[in-house]
Amino acid sequence: MTGAIGEALLTRLSCAGTVCSEDADAIRAIRGEVRTIRRHKVILSPGDIPRFVVIVLKGFLYRYAISTKGARQIHGFCMPTDSPGLDAMHLDQVDDTLAALVSSVVGLVPHANVSRLIEDRPGIAVLIGRTAALQGSIHRQWLMRNSTQQASASMANFFCETYLRAKTSGLVTNGSCDLPVTQEILGDTLGLTAVHVNRTLQLLRRLGLVELKLGRLFIHDFDGLARLAEFDPHYLHLKCGVPNRARITPANRDFSFLSGRAA
Amino acid sequence: MTGAIGEALLTRLSCAGTVCSEDADAIRAIRGEVRTIRRHKVILSPGDIPRFVVIVLKGFLYRYAISTKGARQIHGFCMPTDSPGLDAMHLDQVDDTLAALVSSVVGLVPHANVSRLIEDRPGIAVLIGRTAALQGSIHRQWLMRNSTQQASASMANFFCETYLRAKTSGLVTNGSCDLPVTQEILGDTLGLTAVHVNRTLQLLRRLGLVELKLGRLFIHDFDGLARLAEFDPHYLHLKCGVPNRARITPANRDFSFLSGRAA
């Protein structure tokens, strides 16, 4: 079972670039502790000193911060193979909260093990650097989304991103993927009230675009969703068949690559 | 004049942690090209392959992305000693725009030189990693601000952050610092219209908190501003005299450290 951590990490880092077979072996060999986290349980809180990298094996995590007035802003969800903490290795203090959205299984890899991995195989540092940069890119997109788009577009945008991310991790089956969020959580993600999330979800449903039920996201019309969302996936830096920088304009917009097998 | 790049980089990295004297010498010795960028000139565009790290020596830069519908979201300002591109070293494509807000002087350091620096002195990689993590922390704060706070608080928050960042770089004199932004730029930063920015600025002025004129930010009442902004500076990971994790609550809120000399 411990090998699962290495496999998951390999999947993650493979999204960042080509991994040579020696690097792959080294990554597979990494050791950590596997642990089950119950729903709503907090893994890391502000002020904690980070000592390990987390990697999601099963379930769903989320990261958030709370303002002094009590408003919660969620700034990321972690699905299997995501590795929160990989970006913040050198930080002396965590400044947000990492918690489990549903009962989850995670791997905890001590920083020392990661450092050793990097020392042995410096190419891996580049891959890790890239996943961190990708994270930054996603953060910027979230800022743009929550600042400039209105509720329906914003929500559509979030769904597009989540679906594609799930796809690249091989977590999509039959046009749907896990997304075990309540409407309140979704509200704290998009900067909306739960009430307005409810009405917006109904709108998207009536438009025949998506449905969110039973903790799962069902995509009925990705192209329509992407159009509403003004979604341009290039910020995800996907490797798998996305035309690399054929700028997606309203004219050549094309999500046919979605039908292909994920990497 | 070339030595200015090294000095600026040293100032920047010193904010991330203690720099031993050998590291400091190595940083000072770094070489790059000094160049003047005229107002509104673009330095990096989406799709460019990043080949150098930029470091601001004089002036002001800003980074933004444009949505498919034409909305612009600014997601960062760079004041002297800031180094955009330090975080995205390993990325194969830039995905936002870096441009000059006013006529500026920047250093361009080829990635090769930075890589050599890191190889020679691995401790510096940690410092760079930390500045990247700090950048992420600021991004999360911006997301929170633009998503959950209303105009006046949001703007106050931005002013608090900018002022403190300027302070730590030694760019504050007499309670004011450069901020050469138009109301439209400020709007694209906060996700507001220029019209509403105008009215909100008037409000903050009438409250006796700040004034923004002649491209400069004049702070009249930092505490009042911070209160309105729900500002908690710990996300900036400041080293200089900020009580490290004495959680700032409404009760013990105290910005007296502002009076001390910046590091």
Add this chain to the structure above:
DNA sequence: CGAGCGCTTGAGCTGATTCAACAGACGTGG
């Protein structure tokens, strides 16, 4: 079986936008 949580709906309110017009500063070219 009761309590709590998540979802749904309605009505009224408000913060922010939109559209439009105008004034001052600036710079450029005739």
Add this chain to the structure above:
DNA sequence: CCACGTCTGTTGAATCAGCTCAAGCGCTCG
């Protein structure tokens, strides 16, 4: 040196997206 266009800031009035408050409903879990 003046005339002109452009850019930035300012103000007013109407509109709207999203919020607040409040109530009710069904499910699950203890």
